[in-house]
Amino acid sequence: MTRVKVLYDFNGEPNSSEISISVDEVLTVTNTDVGEGWWEGMNSRGQRGLFPAAYVETIPEAPSLPSGPPKMPPPPAVMAQAASGVSKSGSQQALGNRYDQTSDDWGEQQDDWDDDWDDDNDTYSEIGPAAAATGRTNGQTQSYQQQQQQHQQQYQQQSATASYYANANLPAPPPGDGDTMSLASVATTVGGGRSRAAGTGKIFTKSGDNYLMGMPVPDVSESDRVHVLLMEQGAIVWKPMRDSYSVTVDSPKKEKKFNGLKSFIAYQLTPSFNNIPVARRYKHFDWLHERLVEKFCLIPIPPLPDKQISGRYDEEFVEHRRVQLQEFVDWMCRHPVLSTCGVWMHFLTCTDEKKWKTGKRTAEKDPLVGTMFCASVFPPEKTLLQSLVEPQVDAATQFVPQMDTAVKTLFAICGDQSKKFQQQWKKEYQRIGEGFSEMARALAVDERRAATQISLASSVGQAAGVFINIGQLFGEQPKHDFIPFSDRLHIYRGLLAAWPDTLGEYRNAVQKRKECERLTAEQKMENGQLQEVNRRVDVMSYALLAEMSHFREERDTHLKDTIRNFIGAQIDFYKSIVQKLEQAQTHF
Numbered sequence: 001m002t003r004v005k006v007l008y009d010f011n012g013e014p015n016s017s018e019i020s021i022s023v024d025e026v027l028t029v030t031n032t033d034v035g036e037g038w039w040e041g042m043n044s045r046g047q048r049g050l051f052p053a054a055y056v057e058t059i060p061e062a063p064s065l066p067s068g069p070p071k072m073p074p075p076p077a078v079m080a081q082a083a084s085g086v087s088k089s090g091s092q093q094a095l096g097n098r099y100d101q102t103s104d105d106w107g108e109q110q111d112d113w114d115d116d117w118d119d120d121n122d123t124y125s126e127i128g129p130a131a132a133a134t135g136r137t138n139g140q141t142q143s144y145q146q147q148q149q150q151h152q153q154q155y156q157q158q159s160a161t162a163s164y165y166a167n168a169n170l171p172a173p174p175p176g177d178g179d180t181m182s183l184a185s186v187a188t189t190v191g192g193g194r195s196r197a198a199g200t201g202k203i204f205t206k207s208g209d210n211y212l213m214g215m216p217v218p219d220v221s222e223s224d225r226v227h228v229l230l231m232e233q234g235a236i237v238w239k240p241m242r243d244s245y246s247v248t249v250d251s252p253k254k255e256k257k258f259n260g261l262k263s264f265i266a267y268q269l270t271p272s273f274n275n276i277p278v279a280r281r282y283k284h285f286d287w288l289h290e291r292l293v294e295k296f297c298l299i300p301i302p303p304l305p306d307k308q309i310s311g312r313y314d315e316e317f318v319e320h321r322r323v324q325l326q327e328f329v330d331w332m333c334r335h336p337v338l339s340t341c342g343v344w345m346h347f348l349t350c351t352d353e354k355k356w357k358t359g360k361r362t363a364e365k366d367p368l369v370g371t372m373f374c375a376s377v378f379p380p381e382k383t384l385l386q387s388l389v390e391p392q393v394d395a396a397t398q399f400v401p402q403m404d405t406a407v408k409t410l411f412a413i414c415g416d417q418s419k420k421f422q423q424q425w426k427k428e429y430q431r432i433g434e435g436f437s438e439m440a441r442a443l444a445v446d447e448r449r450a451a452t453q454i455s456l457a458s459s460v461g462q463a464a465g466v467f468i469n470i471g472q473l474f475g476e477q478p479k480h481d482f483i484p485f486s487d488r489l490h491i492y493r494g495l496l497a498a499w500p501d502t503l504g505e506y507r508n509a510v511q512k513r514k515e516c517e518r519l520t521a522e523q524k525m526e527n528g529q530l531q532e533v534n535r536r537v538d539v540m541s542y543a544l545l546a547e548m549s550h551f552r553e554e555r556d557t558h559l560k561d562t563i564r565n566f567i568g569a570q571i572d573f574y575k576s577i578v579q580k581l582e583q584a585q586t587h588f
Contacts, residue, residue: 224341226238247270250432251268263313265318298503414489429470440458479570488559
């Protein structure tokens with residue numbers, strides 16, 4: 001078997017056939033014919049799954065020295081200069097120009113070959129001559145862009161620190177000053193530079209710490225502002241939508257590209273507010289989901305249908321995926337914040353290719369992502385008491401894993417019951433029908449000889465047909481109860497998997513505040529800075545409680561409707577069985 005070395009980190013989607021891999025990890029490839037640029041392999045721990053073929057390189061059979069590290073510009077020396085706080089204006093200007101030029105040039109190269117309306121996961125032979133010339137596949141491009149964005153943020157944070165001290169008329173102590181620490185130093189001391197949320201692959205860089213530390217935030221337009229309300233009864237909620245709407249996912253259609261060499265399924269989305277349909281593929285949903293997860297650190301994002309390697313064009317699979325995409329879209333439409341955010345509206349309304357690319361780039365460069373999104377949250381002026389917030393967070397911390405276990409159990413039961421209905425019980429009732437049918441044929445032989453007027457054979461034959469028909473009903477029934485139920489549960493599986501990261505991000509902020517209080521007590525941080533930290537943690541508290549209130553309300557309504565429909569479908573099914581049996585009884 002072929003052995004490969006991992007060049008780039010990749011986080012496999014939870015509850016899918018993908019496997020997470022890390023740089024320098026060695027994998028054993030078990031299948032290279034998966035398609036769509038994916039391979040199947042096994043790591044040293046015996047875990048098996050799919051991973052992008054572009055993220056690995058083959059290890060030669062004969063021992064040899066490595067040819068060198070993968071190309072990952074810009075050079076580390078330049079990165080160190082930006083991160084270490086070098087204040088020479090010429091160096092900073094050159095570094096800023098380098099970022100701008102490199103980012104724009106690479107973006108132009110992407111546009112030469114990467115059609116944003118086509119598949120980002122095409123194999124190397126399909127991505128075009130420009131990509132082949134540069135030697136970079138789409139997965140490498142994405143990794144490259146993410147690093148550039150992170151390094152650009154570091155450069156901007158450097159300038160933001162200096163601006164903060166200038167605007168606040170505060171002295172900016174040099175690194176190593178023992179009296180008062182700079183905001184950048186506080187951010188590093190309190191929270192470190194980077195943390196990764198295990199469940200969703202979120203990365204919270206220094207921008208999140210800098211938000212908490214009181215650094216300047218980007219301007220927030222009125223349309224991007226998110227308001228939190230404090231109701232009379234004490235409930236904290238997102239400001240309700242002014243105009244509710246719905247979106248239908250319909251008319252899945254198989255289309256082709258590359259002169260028919262590649263096929264894909266496009267779904268038609270029609271918003272009720274304009275009735276203008278747009279065509280979207282699964283890859284467009286995948287891009288949207290990635291942007292939403294990156295942007296909203298305190299709002300769990302509903303999951304998409306699981307990825308599929310084989311059988312993607314089967315009619316039954318396409319319809320099931322359409323139903324699950326409809327569930328995702330419905331949840332988005334009902335959320336007061338998600339339903340109005342810019343990237344979602346761009347996804348729903350853009351029909352022009354050039355405008356799509358422009359909006360796509362704008363969303364990917366959005367400065368209000370991660371914890372920095374809280375800069376767009378405008379809560380009531382009343383300060384929240386931690387004695388009010390902490391019990392609710394603790395209760396959610398206990399509730400989430402228990403609910404997650406219950407959902408997974410029910411999801412597994414739905415799968416088992418569907419198989420039994422479609423296979424085991426369908427065959428059992430058909431066997432009963434076949435048994436009665438064999439008896440009817442035997443009786444018919446005797447009746448023909450005796451020439452009896454009352455045909456028992458006919459009555460038994462009618463009963464045989466009823467039992468065979470009941471078997472068919474069993475085979476079709478999961479489409480009406482267990483499968484819709486499991487589709488609803490699929491939404492909760494994804495949401496509950498994201499809640500621990502959401503709660504963890506908030507607890508991380510609370511911990512930073514405690515560290516800042518300690519630094520202030522040691523006179524290493526100004527009181528004004530601590531007040532700003534307290535205010536911004538308060539904003540996060542409001543946002544978290546508002547999302548918890550929405551999730552609880554949505555859960556109660558959504559689950560009640562789901563279980564009522566499930567039980568109703570079961571009642572209708574068993575009523576139909578009784579009617580069939582009563583019909584068979586009349587023949588006797």
